[in-house]
Structures are given as C-alpha cells and as structure tokens.
Amino acid sequence: MTSDPVVPHLTVRQLLEVPRFHLRLVAGEGGLDRTIRWAHSTELLDPGPYLRGGEIVLTVGASLRDPGACAAFAESVKAGRACAIGYGVGDVTAEVPEALREVCDRIGLPLAEVPAEVPFLSFTEWFAERLAFTRDERHEREETGRLLRMIQQGHASAEVLRERIDDAGLDPAALLVIAMDGVEEALPGVLGLDGDMALLVTNDAHAWSEPAGVGSAGSLDHLPVSLAESLTALDAARHAGGVVHASDLATFQALLGRLDHDQLAPFLEQIARPLNEYDSAHGTRLTETLRTFLDMGGAVGATSRALFLHPNTLRHRLARIESLTGRDPLRFEDRVALAIAVWATR
Template sequence: MSDAVAPTLRDLMDEPRLGLSVPDGMTEDLDRPVSWVHTTEMRDPSRYLRGGELVCTVGISLQTPQDCRTFADSLARAEAAGVCFGVGDGHDVVPEALLTQCRLRRLPVLVAPPSTPFSEVSRFVADHWLGAEIAVARATNALVPELLSSLRRHESVRQLLDGAGQILGCYFFLEPSGTAGDPGGGDSTAMTAPVPGLGTLVWVGRGERPEPALLDLIARFVRAAQGERDIESALARERVGQLLSLVERRMLLPDALSQLLTWPGFVARELTCSAWPTGAGALLSMAMPDALIGETPDLCLMLTADAVEPTEELSLPSGHSAPVPLTDIGPAIAQARIALELAQHRGGRVGPDQLSTLQSLLEQLPVAQLAPFKSQLIDPLAELDRLRGTQHVRTLRVFLAANGSLSETARELYLHTNTVRHRLARIQEITGRDPFHHNDQTAFVIALWAADRYAST
C-alpha cells in the first residue's frame, strides 16, 4: 500500500463512468488527494474521519442553513478532501447554503447524479489504492493457466520461463546455485526471487517491474517443473488419478484403494478430498508431501487424512469436500469436482458449506437458462430507469437484500417508506410479479443474479 498512488478529486472528475460534476465557481483545489471514501448522513461526522476522506452524502440531515454550516465546519475541521453530494434522493440540487459554507472553507464539492451510487465512487478510489494488488491478480490470472499447461506438457524450466516471459513482455532466467557473482550479472534493472534447491529466478525487462509476489509464484512453478523431471513421481500420480477416477465412477470399490496403493492416510477415520486444476500435481506434491495426489485428464485430486491446507499460497482455485470415511470417498470426489467448477468461476477456495446456497446452484446453470428471468423481470425496469432516471432496479435490489423489510429499505435509500412501497407497487405493475410474495422474491433474486452475470461477460 505504501507504493500506491492516491487518486485526486480531479481523477474522479475525469472518470466518464462516474459522471461527476462541479458546481459553478468551485473548480479550485481539485488536485487534493483522496485517502478514502466515507458515506454519511450525520450533520457532524468529524469523529469518524481521519483526514483526506471524500465525504459522500445525499443531504438528508442538511435541511437548514445551520445544518449546512455545522456539516461544512466539521469536514473542514477534520481536513476532509471534499464533499460528494448525491442529488435525486434527499435534494434535487445541492443546497445553496451548503455551497456557500463550502466556498468559505475552500472545501471542494463534487455532484453525483442519481445514476451513480456512492459504491462506484468508493470502488474507483479503492482501485487506485489497490492498484498493485489488482495488477498482481490480473497477471496471475493470465499466467497460471499457461504455467499449468507447461507442467502438463512436462516442459523444461527454460520453456516454462519463456512462456511466462512472453505473457509479461520480459525475460526470465534461472541462475544456478553456487554461480559466482551477483544474480542478474550486475544489471541494475534485474529483479530476483530465490528458488530453494535450484538457485535464483532473475527478471530482466524494460517495462514495468513485476511485484515480488508474482516472481514468487513463478519460482514455485520453476521448482515444480524441475521436479517433474522425476518421471517416476509423475507416473505414480497418474496411476493414483486413474484409480480415483474408477472409484468416482463406481467401477472400483473404495476399500480396494488401500490394497492397491501404499499411503498411511488410509487408516484415518475420515478423509478429505480436494480438486485442483489439471497439472497442479507437482505443486501439490511439494506443498503437501503427506497427501495422496492423483492426476486425471481434467483435474488433479488430493486426499488428506485431515483438513490441513497447503502451507504455501498456490494461487490456484480449489474445491473441497466434507470429511468422509473411506467408503464414501466416491461421492466426496464428485463433491470436490463440483466445488472446483464453482471456484474456477469465483476464484479462490470453495468448500462444502458453499455448495448448499442458491448462488452456488445458479453458478452451475448455463447463463442461457437464466436469460428469461433477466429479460422478463429486470430488463423492463432497467429500461424505464434509463429513460426516466428512476431507480426501480436499485430499489428492488436493496429491498431483497433487506429481506423484504420496508423500513430497512427506506433507511438504506434515505426514502420514506411510502415512497418505497410506491416503487414496489410500480415494479409489480411492470413485471406482473409481487416483490412481497416469497416465490416472486426468489424469481427476482435469480433475475438480478442473471443480470449481473450478463453484465460481467
């Protein structure tokens, strides 16, 4: 975080998707850095501020000139970066009294249209602060599939590094242990990462220097690629994978595993199965030497005698079953496979507790199967919102998130409960579905999820 660059108010103004504007005569001080975004409807939020925040409000508590004076004074005292005022809910325009008080205190004011939720402003600022972490995540998403493919093809370390360098637009080489001189040959532009037992991974490039976490990731794959030269280990994983596949398809009794394979974990009362992307066997063997690991054509399976996770951060999606006795290992493999499919959509780790949710069920369905929910229940509302500047979709989303509570929805949207009730009645008129009816609420949840999924593709 120390290397991150804070966004300025001008950066937010220059972002077209936010649609922010500045009131006439208040274009000064827009180069102030923004430390974070704080949303409030308090007249005096100073005790919650630490300095540099962009304070977002729709002005529910700013009804009189004295309210505006108190608010502006508290922000100036806390050294806030400025105000982002959302119009369309509490006020149609920024109160003139607030503008006057902010001018007196040289406090910049940005105006957010009804179509821009404060969460979008927060996300923009967070993306700036977390730029390095986001860059690593994006590079990792591009690298890992190629590196796994390299392991599956049993390529050499040199071939693996060439593939990584092609993706990142740079060059990597492995400096063997015991080589005289500095790694990188004295090149001041080089970056290095240790590869235990093998030497030092060296990056050389003219572009942006990669984050250390990215070099560590590639170093782990270098170790795995070198280990893959042990053909006997690779063949053993393939044999384990074949036997586990037979158990999953009920072509082999689970008890037979202990007769065909030598693994101390079979004596445990319960086993846990996890599924990983194909090609991950060498990485898992290094991270979990006591586990039973099998490679199949479409995934990698790992059995452990407990719920212990790999000690290293492998940056791979994974699916995990509940602990089961050996006799139930077949269904456990199937459960881990389903969990892996979800993890490959979401990223990270998916366990058995995450398989019994509506979201996990939806993620397993083809997006085309959910299209009717979106087209019949969300598209008409979204079109009306676009044409008239209304907020039916947002109101529906907040209402469902509040478990159908009118009061909580009104409080979240800073509206009167009668206004929320009117909008929900209008939603029923347009869609023919009642937001207060349980079955229709489920349909709306599915429709919103489908709309979000279409928007992300």
C-alpha cells in the same frame, strides 16, 4: 534410483540445491526460475545450433580463452534457449573466468561452478534416472485418477484406494479430496491425475494449488461425497478464482455462481433489462428499491425505513416492478427470480 528429491518441473534454483552436485552459483541470479530438463556437455564455442532448449550446458572452458570467446559462448547458449551454464573447474582453469561471469550477469544466464570431482556424466545419468522416475510416478498418478473417476461414477468402491492411502500414511478417518487445475509442487497425500485436473486425497485441507475445490473430511466411506464436492467446488473456483470449500457450496451465492451466461441470460433479459430501461427513461429508482427490498428479506417496513419511504410508496414501486417483470416481489418464488436477476446484474 536416485534418492534426491524429485519435482515435476525442475528449475535451475532447484538443481543448485541437489546435494550430489555441490554446485555454486557465480553469476546470472535473475534466471534461477527457468525450467530445466536435461544436461548437455560441449567444448564448442557455438553450441546453440545443437541445443533443444531447457539444458544446463556443461563445459570445462577449453574454447573460452579470452573475453570475446566467453561472450560468444554465453550468447550462443542463450540463443539456443538453454537455461544455465555449468563450468567445470580444475581441468582448464582453477576457477570460473571472470569474463564469463560478467557476460552471464549481463544477459541473465545462470552460471554455476561445478567442482572438479563431479563428472559431467553424473548430470546426464541423474536426469535420465529422474525422467524414468517421473514417468513411473505419472503412470501411478494417472491410474489413481482413473480409480477416483470410477468411484465418482459409482463403478468402484473407495476401498480400491485403501492400499494407496495406507502407503501414504494418511489417517483413514479424516480423508478429504481436493480438486485442482494443475499441480506444480509436491503435496501430502495420494495424487491422481485426470487430464489436466489433479485430485488429491489427503488429510490436509490446506494442501492446494489455486484454483481448487476442497471437499469435506470423513472416513473412507465418505470419500465419494468429498470427491463430488471437490469437483463442484472446483467448478465454482474456476468462475470466482481462489479456493472454494464444500461448506461454501450450500449457499444462494454459490448456487448462482455455478450458473453460466446462457442460464443467467433470461433473468437479465426478462427482469433486469426492463427495470433498468424504465429507470433510465423515467428517472425512477426501481432497481435500487428492489435490491434494498431483497436485502431486507422482503420486509416492507424495514425497506421503507431504509429508503425513507412511506410504506404505500414502497408498495406502489413493488407493484410497478411486478407490472414490468411479471414477478410479484411479495411472492417467495418470484422474489427468488428477482434476486437472481439482481445478482447477475452485479
């Protein structure tokens, strides 16, 4: 098995950094972030029909005798959706032809010089090793994901993960779970896959890929709690974007953020709409008054001062709000419903 770093989605840029190949980029820098999956060697002038996409096309340039041939070859490689060209020097030419460099720069196709001592076969062997390793790694991650789901559902103890946690060198006294939608980069910890979702058991609360939900840290016994928090936080992050931590969940705003449109619709229809329609029809400011009243914690005096109103005028407006919505702003439970309507309108 190769000792070179293995990443889930290899880019041309990352292939250039693999030590064993000693590749040197000579053209096409703009295409370095393309994903590459395989290597294909050929001396055909028109290899495009034989490509599946995502290859580095390796050649020693036997057919590239003039600028026209170089252009035709590079255009065919690009049409075949390959990611790059690797030109082996020392066999036909001592360096990469200038004409090939020019066309690759023009069409944005990375062109790398392959040293004479690096056989093309080593590329296909490396990709095959990498593919096998990736498949084994994915199987391990899917198994970890299955165990995490069993823990979350109460069908298994967090102890089932102890060996994996020890092997990863994690501190068992400060474990937390991060739930993410997809992971491209390597992250520190034990990674489980559950469909398109990734669940990372780690000590690093910053090891995430957005959107993400971060559970609280604790011992191995705390792991089910952290897992549940991370899943709830991920759901909130999917709505709001970014990263949501467990500490963000126990707030009124976070609770409302987890409500979907159908759950919010009654508050909009029964409370927000009547107030907005009344304001539009009569030129009043009931919605603004309610928002300020809620911001002031339901205090009549503070709200009156903030709106420059006499307290009796404010009470009159609050009574109008009650008559339109059926909710009394002075009653706590009704004030919560009014707050939800105001938040949903925002």
